[in-house]
Amino acid sequence: MVFGSGVVFALLFLSLYFEVFLLVSFLERRFSTPKMRADARPESLPDVAIIVPCFNEERALGASIESLLALEYPRGKLSVIVVDDGSTDSTLSIARRYESDSRVRVFTKENGGKHTAMNLGLEHTDAELVGCLDADSVVAPDALMQIAPLFTDARIAAVTPGIHVKTPKTMLQHMQHVEYRLSLFNRFILAVLGSVFITPGPFSIFRANVIRELGGWRYAHSTEDMEMALRLQEAGYMIANAPNAIVHTATPPNLKDLFRQRVRWTYGWLRNAVDYKHMFGNWRYGNLGLIVLPFAIISIFTGIYFFARIVFYLFVAAYQKYMELHYAGFHFRPSAPDLFYFNTSxxxxxxWVSVALILVLISIGSLIGTGSRRPPASTPLFVIFYSLLVPLWLGAAVFRAFFKTGVRWR
Amino acid sequence: MEPTVNIRTARWGSYIVAFLITALIFATALYASNYFNSRRAAEIKATQDNISVDILSTETQFELLAEHSCADIEENSVLSSEIQPLASRLSYLELQPNVDPSELIRLKRYYSLLEIKDYLLMQQVASKCHLKPVFILYFYSNKGDCPDCENQGYALTGLAQKYPGLRIYSFDYNLDLSALQTLIDINNVKSDLPALVIKNKVYYGLHTIGDVETILPELAKMATTTAATSTRNR
Structure with a gap:
């Protein structure tokens, strides 16, 4: 009991500390307001190739390509490379329809995974910048103009966008809508700390020669986005975030698909963490090594521990209630709520403080991504239910990572 | 918001500021929790003081009985109606972390003493006024050596709710209180808990509502009585 309370206090302290640290870092950034160098003159803009790796994306691919072709970027400086990774549906024929546009090129190959599709696209371009757009995402017309000028700073090897949920419909998608607001904050603050460790598939843009220098994309436990960011960090490059570069991405509509996606993400993160374990606690990597990576791992185990504890106490409480009803019988006596019993442990x-801080971070995420501090209306749903769902896939991913079972994309 | 990037040097200043703020939040939470628990203990103490005055008042009334009729002193008036919530509150406080154990024991001793006083007074009133209240003395242990005590507590709570006229006095067998030890000795209660004392006979082990109803057939007549009860039973 005493040991359990000690563990709870220790984990609560660590969780709160990380939240407070992020908030303090955000406030520091807010008051210092450094401007990034950016040259947006049309003649200075670099050539950009956006690679669209796709496997069986017949339903979403058309919208993705059309959004790329609608980008407000000098026509001669933009190319779209669609790489069909051995699809078995009509993905290829849909992609071919867009070849009439001189900016679009389509390649097809045997299925080999996202990294192989990205590398094929990289081989077929000499653009200065190369980007990725997962075929389930669409970009805002000015997204590229928000990103490309930032590469004026030669130290920057990659820029991540601001990712939003594409037209949430189901309750689960509305909860993810809130989660993505939190991610907007995380992505932004990690860039402030020089500690971005994920360059997400929806519209992250890279300096092509750096990617080539590092050997291109490689297999990374179905989370190539994460591995590439860690490799960039390891090599000493900087990764920026441009929250105004808006991308809308499709999210899993049901629990089964969400569970599979998140187990893949968490599994990949854990396996990549093992591959890059030399960065953990290593002061050479600054905030990333000392704070961000260790806390990203701790948060997984904290979530699982708290969930297991809550489930255990719910079972004990249910058993006690059953015994009480069994021995005392049911006697309903309405009584006024008594403040004496209000839990003040x-x-x-x-x-409660931790939950309040999360609400503050969601609000800041909304400010970063939309310019308004107002969190989405589904925020209470997210706080109540999502926190109960997350440990399920965390637990499954830890189990799979421990036994190295591998994960499937679909 | 404007795009952002930074070099990844360690921010020792931010680490320290965040640590201090987190430590301050923790200290505030611990202080507030202790403060509220102290308030609870003070509230219980105030209630006990009220009950003490009630009992003293009844004792005084009892001494004046020679000059008054028994109608003036009903069995209902002996125990304050606050004693039932008090028992629950004490149980709740006992489960809270960060409660001063010596304060808790002091409150429990006070509560047990009030119960014994009430029990004795009720016996005298019953004898003088020819009343027939039904008493149950319940002895339990919180030391983890009584697996049935929790369920016995549930059964007695149910019994008290079913028969509001039944008077149940519950005692922590291990509480260091000389008056309680005397009560245990008088009734010859062994440490084989849970134990119920009904009509001067000790019953050991778990007894359900049905078991007690069998021991006390007169309960059937009490269903409509509305006396307050005392049920510290866990």
Missing amino acids: AIWMLV
């Missing part, structure tokens, strides 16, 4: 107060 330190642990609960700290949990």
